[in-house]
Amino acid sequence: MSQARMSGAEIIIKALVDQGVDTVFGYPGGAVLPIYDAIFQQNHLRHILVRHEQGAVHAAEGYARSTGKPGVVLVTSGPGATNTVTGLTDALMDSIPIVCLTGQVPTHLIGNDAFQEADTTGITRACTKHNYLVKDVNRLAHTIHEAFYVARAGRPGPVVVDLPKDVQLASGDYVGPTDIRHRTYQPRIKGDARAIERAVELLAQAKRPIVYSGGGVINSGPRAAELLVALVKKLGVPITNTLMGLGAYPATDRQFVGMLGMHGTYEANLAMYNCDVMLCLGARFDDRITGRIDAFSPNSRKIHVDIDPASINKNVSVEIGIIGDAASIIEDMITVWDARRYRIDPAALEGWWQQIDEWRGVDCLRYDRDSKIIKPQYAIERLYALTKDRDPFITTEVGQHQMWAAQFYKFQRPNHWMTSGGLGTMGYGLPAAIGVQLGNPGALVVDIAGEASILMNIQELSTAVQYRLPVKVFILNNEYMGMVRQWQELLHGGRYAESYTAALPDFVKLAESFHCVGLRAKRPDEVDDVIGEMMAVDRPVVADIVVDPAENCFPMIPSGRAHYEMILGSAASKPEATTEGLALV
Amino acid sequence: MGDNTKETKFHTIAVLVDNEPGVLARIIGLFSGRGYNIESLTVSETDPVNRLSRITIVTSGTPMVIEQIKAQLSRLVPVKRVSDLTTDGPSVERELALVKVRGKSEPRVESLRIADIFRARVVDSTTESFVFELTGSTDKVDAFVDLMRPLGLIEVARTGIVAISRGPGAL
Numbered sequence: 001m002s003q004a005r006m007s008g009a010e011i012i013i014k015a016l017v018d019q020g021v022d023t024v025f026g027y028p029g030g031a032v033l034p035i036y037d038a039i040f041q042q043n044h045l046r047h048i049l050v051r052h053e054q055g056a057v058h059a060a061e062g063y064a065r066s067t068g069k070p071g072v073v074l075v076t077s078g079p080g081a082t083n084t085v086t087g088l089t090d091a092l093m094d095s096i097p098i099v100c101l102t103g104q105v106p107t108h109l110i111g112n113d114a115f116q117e118a119d120t121t122g123i124t125r126a127c128t129k130h131n132y133l134v135k136d137v138n139r140l141a142h143t144i145h146e147a148f149y150v151a152r153a154g155r156p157g158p159v160v161v162d163l164p165k166d167v168q169l170a171s172g173d174y175v176g177p178t179d180i181r182h183r184t185y186q187p188r189i190k191g192d193a194r195a196i197e198r199a200v201e202l203l204a205q206a207k208r209p210i211v212y213s214g215g216g217v218i219n220s221g222p223r224a225a226e227l228l229v230a231l232v233k234k235l236g237v238p239i240t241n242t243l244m245g246l247g248a249y250p251a252t253d254r255q256f257v258g259m260l261g262m263h264g265t266y267e268a269n270l271a272m273y274n275c276d277v278m279l280c281l282g283a284r285f286d287d288r289i290t291g292r293i294d295a296f297s298p299n300s301r302k303i304h305v306d307i308d309p310a311s312i313n314k315n316v317s318v319e320i321g322i323i324g325d326a327a328s329i330i331e332d333m334i335t336v337w338d339a340r341r342y343r344i345d346p347a348a349l350e351g352w353w354q355q356i357d358e359w360r361g362v363d364c365l366r367y368d369r370d371s372k373i374i375k376p377q378y379a380i381e382r383l384y385a386l387t388k389d390r391d392p393f394i395t396t397e398v399g400q401h402q403m404w405a406a407q408f409y410k411f412q413r414p415n416h417w418m419t420s421g422g423l424g425t426m427g428y429g430l431p432a433a434i435g436v437q438l439g440n441p442g443a444l445v446v447d448i449a450g451e452a453s454i455l456m457n458i459q460e461l462s463t464a465v466q467y468r469l470p471v472k473v474f475i476l477n478n479e480y481m482g483m484v485r486q487w488q489e490l491l492h493g494g495r496y497a498e499s500y501t502a503a504l505p506d507f508v509k510l511a512e513s514f515h516c517v518g519l520r521a522k523r524p525d526e527v528d529d530v531i532g533e534m535m536a537v538d539r540p541v542v543a544d545i546v547v548d549p550a551e552n553c554f555p556m557i558p559s560g561r562a563h564y565e566m567i568l569g570s571a572a573s574k575p576e577a578t579t580e581g582l583a584l585v
Numbered sequence: 586m587g588d589n590t591k592e593t594k595f596h597t598i599a600v601l602v603d604n605e606p607g608v609l610a611r612i613i614g615l616f617s618g619r620g621y622n623i624e625s626l627t628v629s630e631t632d633p634v635n636r637l638s639r640i641t642i643v644t645s646g647t648p649m650v651i652e653q654i655k656a657q658l659s660r661l662v663p664v665k666r667v668s669d670l671t672t673d674g675p676s677v678e679r680e681l682a683l684v685k686v687r688g689k690s691e692p693r694v695e696s697l698r699i700a701d702i703f704r705a706r707v708v709d710s711t712t713e714s715f716v717f718e719l720t721g722s723t724d725k726v727d728a729f730v731d732l733m734r735p736l737g738l739i740e741v742a743r744t745g746i747v748a749i750s751r752g753p754g755a756l
């Protein structure tokens with residue numbers, strides 16, 4: 001039976017609904033008016049009007065990361081599309097499934113420098129997993145379904161579908177989403193059985209093993225995290241998480257040695273440096289993790305599990321690479337482990353744990369608990385203590401506060417932590433929190449922010465208010481771009497060029513002018529009350545926590561240094577980056 | 586798995602892609618964005634029924650970089666297959682060149698003589714110029730061009746390498 005003919009705009013809505021989409025983050029404009037008209041005339045899709053298109057993409061990212069479903073964005077041509085570029089790049093770096101629909105000038109005007117024309121597919125080619133320009137209304141439904149397939153399949157990522165206005169207005173045939181398989185793109189899910197056996201065998205022979213897991217385990221779904229816990233328990237080995245991987249393994253468990261990398265714990269980084277077998281699950285050995293690459297875990301035999309073949313042997317060459325989905329491969333590893341009744345040499349493992357406990361004894365995250373001014377670490381510790389029972393979702397901006405959040409908030413479950421890892425996008429946290437709240441009504445959602453970052457997408461407070469989203473913005477206000485100031489202190493002779501955030505707004509009044517609740521804590525004894533009140537009100541809150549402006553984030557591995565060259569604290573002698581290290585970001 | 590030798594070598598990579606708009610831009614963007622070299626690149630539709638094009642890229646890198654290039658190419662959505670013809674068994678590589686030489690009297694005759702030795706064909710001639718068509722390995726084309734230089738070489742157009750594996754197998 002042939003389908004009723006519909007307008008392009010109606011086809012778009014139907015395709016989204018058939019893909020299970022319930023929420024679209026967008027901003028209207030001339031080139032998408034037919035789609036907005038179609039949205040107006042239906043009630044399957046909820047449209048969330050953001051205040052800036054960058055916010056739409058970050059909100060969609062927050063929605064996607066917390067729900068496991070792709071996030072959907074709708075923007076107009078030209079400036080609407082170019083405003084999404086930062087968000088799309090962010091989603092590409094952090095492997096977040098996004099489908100971004102952009103309006104385009106009508107096909108006959110493409111290439112004419114028409115009003116609000118931009119070469120959207122050209123501009124976004126490098127910041128999407130894939131993109132499409134739809135020129136034929138009869139290809140529209142298929143293309144949108146395919147976009148969802150590509151966004152989700154394999155290593156997830158953002159996909160742009162550029163939609164000329166005449167295509168939105170033309171009438172054509174609809175096809176449903178059944179059986180949309182891409183003709184060439186079919187990523188591998190199941191890992192190679194022989195490689196898995198070899199990997200498990202290698203683990204069984206280890207004396208100083210470690211598991212290092214990343215965002216791939218989160219992306220694989222909650223089952224992957226459950227299986228990860230089962231595997232790590234069975235092996236009895238230490239586990240560390242990347243920034244993107246936090247929450248995959250409960251942070252309060254004894255076997256968790258904390259985050260690794262540039263601001264990771266002493267015990268995690270030294271365990272990575274000294275291990276003899278490393279099992280990397282869904283992480284990609286990026287420069288924040290490895291430090292100086294030629295001194296990265298020099299004596300270990302490495303196993304790398306990743307869904308993206310291009311991640312294997314990219315930065316670090318490994319002995320066993322296994323391509324596939326984390327959950328599937330971890331499950332197969334457990335099966336082999338059980339079937340062969342493997343056990344790691346208990347004496348060796350015991351010795352390894354003793355060593356790790358010794359490193360733990362250094363207490364690398366210690367800070368001055370008797371301070372009369374609020375220490376940022378203290379504020380996050382209190383936030384954790386007072387909110388943990390509500391199983392909250394935490395987003396962050398970018399800077400010191402982000403690292404302190406990663407170090408001091410003890411994540412228990414996957415999909416509850418959203419931060420801009422790969423791109424490090426200031427302005428990510430508030431719109432992301434809005435997306436999280438929409439996907440998780442009733443949940444407690446907190447954006448741990450810096451006073452500089454929050455100003456990059458502060459306009460989204462309006463969105464939160466309009467849709468009654470009670471997100472909490474918890475600003476660690478140190479009056480500095482703290483992370484920049486820290487690098488300038490440590491690496492550029494204390495010349496604080498442009499890193500003081502002068503002329504700050506009064507965040508309490510700012511909150512109130514947006515019809516949010518504004519709160520402030522200036523002394524340590526006020527922190528608990530502010531957190532309590534913030535949680536008690538069912539409205540968006542901005543909490544201005546006035547913290548020590550001079551505090552630095554430690555431990556830190558200076559750029560170009562190896563894991564064992566980590567600096568522990570301000571008291572330690574001035575660290576130096578290597579000459580090459582100074583050139584690193 | 587990882588081959589850690591640091592030696593840089595030329596590799597000829599054949600890529601079978603869906604012939605859709607922007608596919609070449611994706612491939613070139615991948616190379617420029619990640620800092621890989623392109624020594625030469627040829628592209629043409631080779632299977633009109635299935636709308637497939639074949640791209641032949643000559644690139645250079647250490648074994649680890651070449652592995653990366655192949656993996657990065659493979660993960661592009663419209664890429665169907667990737668083969669490193671330099672390492673995946675024996676292959677045949679050819680280039681086509683059109684070479685214009687201007688001259689009179691003795692150099693002109695000399696250029697014809699050399700063309701004959703190289704089995705180049707004359708595809709255009711005037712009283713003061715020839716256009717030669719030559720196919721062969723890159724070395725052969727290089728040698729021919731070098732010999733033509735003193736004889737009035739004024740313009741060269743080369744396709745870059747196309748290559749295919751020897752034997753009955755197909756990409």
Ligand SMILES: Cc1ncc(C[n+]2csc(CCOP(=O)(O)OP(=O)(O)O)c2C)c(N)n1
Nearest residue numbers: 399400401426450451452453480481482483
């Ligand atoms: C969009 C963007 N611009 C610039 C930077 C560089 N940068 C990284 S951290 C930082 C300072 C952030 O300051 P703040 O939000 O106050 O956080 P703090 O480090 O003080 O906790 C800057 C400018 C960035 N990450 N993102």
Ligand SMILES: [Mg+2]
Nearest residue numbers: 450451480482
């Ligand atoms: Mg700050």
